[in-house]
Amino acid sequence: MLGLILLLQTLTIAVSGPATSAEYLPLRVAEAQGYFTREGLTVTLKTTRAEVGAAEALAQGQADLAATSLEAVLRFATRAVTQGPRLVFGLTAAPPVALLLATPLNGTVRSIDQLAGLRVGISAPGDPAHTWLMALLARARLSIAQVEMVSLGERGLAIAVETGDVQAGVVAEPAASRLIATHHAVVLGDLRTPAAVERALGIATMNAGVFMRADRRPSDRDLAALVRALVDAERLIATESAAALAAGLPRSVVGTAEEFERRLVTARALYLPGGAVTVPQIRESIAIVRAHMPFSPGLRIPRPEELIYDPAVSRPDPRRK
Numbered sequence: 001m002l003g004l005i006l007l008l009q010t011l012t013i014a015v016s017g018p019a020t021s022a023e024y025l026p027l028r029v030a031e032a033q034g035y036f037t038r039e040g041l042t043v044t045l046k047t048t049r050a051e052v053g054a055a056e057a058l059a060q061g062q063a064d065l066a067a068t069s070l071e072a073v074l075r076f077a078t079r080a081v082t083q084g085p086r087l088v089f090g091l092t093a094a095p096p097v098a099l100l101l102a103t104p105l106n107g108t109v110r111s112i113d114q115l116a117g118l119r120v121g122i123s124a125p126g127d128p129a130h131t132w133l134m135a136l137l138a139r140a141r142l143s144i145a146q147v148e149m150v151s152l153g154e155r156g157l158a159i160a161v162e163t164g165d166v167q168a169g170v171v172a173e174p175a176a177s178r179l180i181a182t183h184h185a186v187v188l189g190d191l192r193t194p195a196a197v198e199r200a201l202g203i204a205t206m207n208a209g210v211f212m213r214a215d216r217r218p219s220d221r222d223l224a225a226l227v228r229a230l231v232d233a234e235r236l237i238a239t240e241s242a243a244a245l246a247a248g249l250p251r252s253v254v255g256t257a258e259e260f261e262r263r264l265v266t267a268r269a270l271y272l273p274g275g276a277v278t279v280p281q282i283r284e285s286i287a288i289v290r291a292h293m294p295f296s297p298g299l300r301i302p303r304p305e306e307l308i309y310d311p312a313v314s315r316p317d318p319r320r321k
Helices: 002-007 025-032 051-059 070-076 128-139 154-163 175-181 194-201 220-239 242-247 257-267 279-292
Strands: 009-016 041-048 065-069 085-090 097-102 119-122 148-151 168-172 185-190 208-213
Touching: 009 025, 009 051, 025 041, 025 220, 041 051, 041 220, 051 065, 051 070, 051 208, 065 070, 070 208, 070 279, 085 220, 097 128, 097 154, 097 175, 119 128, 119 154, 128 168, 128 194, 128 279, 154 168, 154 175, 168 175, 175 185, 175 257, 185 194, 208 220, 242 257
Parallel strands: 009 041, 009 065, 119 148, 119 168
Antiparallel strands: 065 208, 085 208, 097 168, 097 185
């Protein structure tokens, strides 16, 4: 037993909050199921309030890796890291949201380009969904100035779409699926799976992932072990029942049993296969982030091919036989 303990490599991973976030659920599952330990790793998950906190923890050397959004890493981790961040594992293609149209307008508004002049709700200015809404509008050749943007908070937004107080809104899962299932809304732009993102935007992208510092990188062995644990966690998320999965997770991650089951159903197809990301995906994603808000002049944004840790490019898709 002592020999096993000595072999374990300790890694601290800053994970974007809230703890209930479906985008970062694979890390919670890998920890709870003992997948990290099985791979010879001792992993400490350090939850931050949001994406920015995880990126800053990486930049300040408070964590070995960070599970956060590409936008947060580019804006808050490149500033303090000499050699820049590197992507180890891709999690999601976009935030798990959908641009929904309130049902009373179904048939009148048939596409995103017809939202001009209408009230479009978001949870909060500057959140990840806001960035990707701008990408959807740009794809439809609309500017943000052509719609009436209102910020309502996550719960208030879902209620406003349901009641028709806003004509459209960027609603996060699992509320988006609930509104669709109860016929209170229809989908105008779907970002809830990698395949849906490609249909909605015409390109493949990446939003959330696990990043390291190029100048303080863990060993290749430890990174490969981390990837195996996360791939297995995503496989379990796709197949395990909500009750069985929740049994091993902290209450802060699960929330209520009913809420967790809804989140799990929507998370099953959420993740990028095998965590693999291509250079074009990174290039397109950086362009989306840049269009949302220009980067500060002092930031050195890595080239897409610099940003990816090599095995993340060539990793095979585990779902293909």
